[in-house]
Amino acid sequence: MTARKFDDAVEATARTPFGRLLEEELNALQAAGLYRTRACLDGKQGARVAVGGRELVSFASNDYLGLAADARIIAAARAGAERYGVGAGASHLLYGHGRAHEELEAALARFTGYPRALCFSTGYLANIGVISALCTREDAVFADKLNHASLNDAMLLSRARFHRYPHLDLDRLEHFLRASRARRKLIVTDAVFSMDGDLAPVPDLVRLCSRYDAFLLLDDAHGFGVLGAHGAGTLSHFAVASERIVYMGTLGKAAGVYGAFVAADAALVDLLVNRARTYIYTTATPPLLAVALLESLEIVRSEDWRREHLARLSAMLVAARPTLPGSLLLSCTAIQPLVLGSAHAATRAMGVLAEYGLVVPAVRPPTVPRGSARLRISLSAAHSVAEVERLLAALRQLPR
Numbered sequence: 458m459t460a461r462k463f464d465d466a467v468e469a470t471a472r473t474p475f476g477r478l479l480e481e482e483l484n485a486l487q488a489a490g491l492y493r494t495r496a497c498l499d500g501k502q503g504a505r506v507a508v509g510g511r512e513l514v515s516f517a518s519n520d521y522l523g524l525a526a527d528a529r530i531i532a533a534a535r536a537g538a539e540r541y542g543v544g545a546g547a548s549h550l551l552y553g554h555g556r557a558h559e560e561l562e563a564a565l566a567r568f569t570g571y572p573r574a575l576c577f578s579t580g581y582l583a584n585i586g587v588i589s590a591l592c593t594r595e596d597a598v599f600a601d602k603l604n605h606a607s608l609n610d611a612m613l614l615s616r617a618r619f620h621r622y623p624h625l626d627l628d629r630l631e632h633f634l635r636a637s638r639a640r641r642k643l644i645v646t647d648a649v650f651s652m653d654g655d656l657a658p659v660p661d662l663v664r665l666c667s668r669y670d671a672f673l674l675l676d677d678a679h680g681f682g683v684l685g686a687h688g689a690g691t692l693s694h695f696a697v698a699s700e701r702i703v704y705m706g707t708l709g710k711a712a713g714v715y716g717a718f719v720a721a722d723a724a725l726v727d728l729l730v731n732r733a734r735t736y737i738y739t740t741a742t743p744p745l746l747a748v749a750l751l752e753s754l755e756i757v758r759s760e761d762w763r764r765e766h767l768a769r770l771s772a773m774l775v776a777a778r779p780t781l782p783g784s785l786l787l788s789c790t791a792i793q794p795l796v797l798g799s800a801h802a803a804t805r806a807m808g809v810l811a812e813y814g815l816v817v818p819a820v821r822p823p824t825v826p827r828g829s830a831r832l833r834i835s836l837s838a839a840h841s842v843a844e845v846e847r848l849l850a851a852l853r854q855l856p857r
């Protein structure tokens with residue numbers, strides 16, 4: 458495979474010795490089909506997006522409820538900017554924390570049924586903050602091998618001993634827990650796996666926590682807003698509650714805005730305020746986003762029709778499974794992965810779908826294990842039945 462030419466700016470740097478080293482690395486990525494570029498959206502995020510002058514139907518966003526460009530949330534953001542300005546101007550502990558942040562935390566605690574909630578700038582930062590605040594060298598983290606990259610990075614940064622168990626393999630997990638002599642044991646898992654769309658067996662994990670005196674950090678980035686009563690998330694879906702669970706939800710996916718939160722008991726939240734470095738050493742998020750999120754939470758909670766429609770669309774994909782090439786992983790969520798195998802096959806398929814006016818991202822290693830590159834089809838309440846039929850027809854045209 459010959460290396461493709463990079464853009465002019467990259468070509469120019471490649472003339473320096475350091476640039477040549479970087480270029481070799483980029484060439485290797487390209488040869489392996491792993492080179493990444495960004496598409497540029499010209500307007501709003503949503504089920505339909507404008508790219509390079511074309512209107513495309515997008516199955517790429519995590520805006521599962523179709524709220525990223527909701528007029529009511531935009532109006533709330535505008536009102537928030539008028540009232541609080543645009544920048545928080547300081548970190549939470551040094552006078553950057555405001556009324557809007559307080560109100561959002563209270564609303565999130567009520568929604569998830571926890572005594573307290575604490576907002577972080579992003580889910581990535583929340584995971585790093587929680588794991589490093591709870592675990593140090595004397596502690597141990599137990600992690601599913603398909604966890605999100607942010608949980609893996611968080612685990613490494615904490616310097617805790619860590620044990621990764623094969624995806625959903627609770628026997629291996631139990632084996633690790635039984636053998637561990639760590640001071641504090643923390644199981645960490647995606648609640649809905651971001652690239653597979655399947656669910657962690659939360660009730661079984663909670664039982665293991667009780668048996669081995671462990672805690673569970675549940676990353677519900679893809680369940681919050683989508684699963685459970687009125688979108689309260691994966692814990693509501695399984696009807697489990699436990700003081701051993703630290704719940705993390707993100708606000709840039711189904712909630713359509715930006716940010717993340719941790720819900721837990723008061724002592725844990727207080728410990729995070731004092732110890733979570735990614736909470737302490739960063740500027741507070743703009744309060745206007747908290748105002749937008751208060752509006753978004755109202756919509757997430759009250760508009761059950763969005764989740765009902767999404768469930769109908771997911772059922773369409775599941776029903777079409779035998780007619781599709783590759784292997785559609787079984788998922789009851791908005792994430793419907795079609796595994797095609799090689800990175801090249803996935804990128805080629807993405808190209809074919811683009812010709813049909815459809816955006817479906819190819820996800821390749823290292824985001825997913827080698828040999829399991831896939832199209833990550835992401836459904837939204839803003840898609841119509843006709844659009845999903847169009848997607849299915851195009852998928853059937855892919856080479857088998």
Ligand SMILES: *Cc1c(COP(=O)(O)O)cnc(C)c1O
Pocket residue numbers: 578579580581582584605607647651676678679707708709716717
């Ligand atoms: C998206 C995602 C995150 C990161 O959340 P951001 O708010 O986008 O930083 C964390 N965990 C999982 C499972 C995710 O899918």
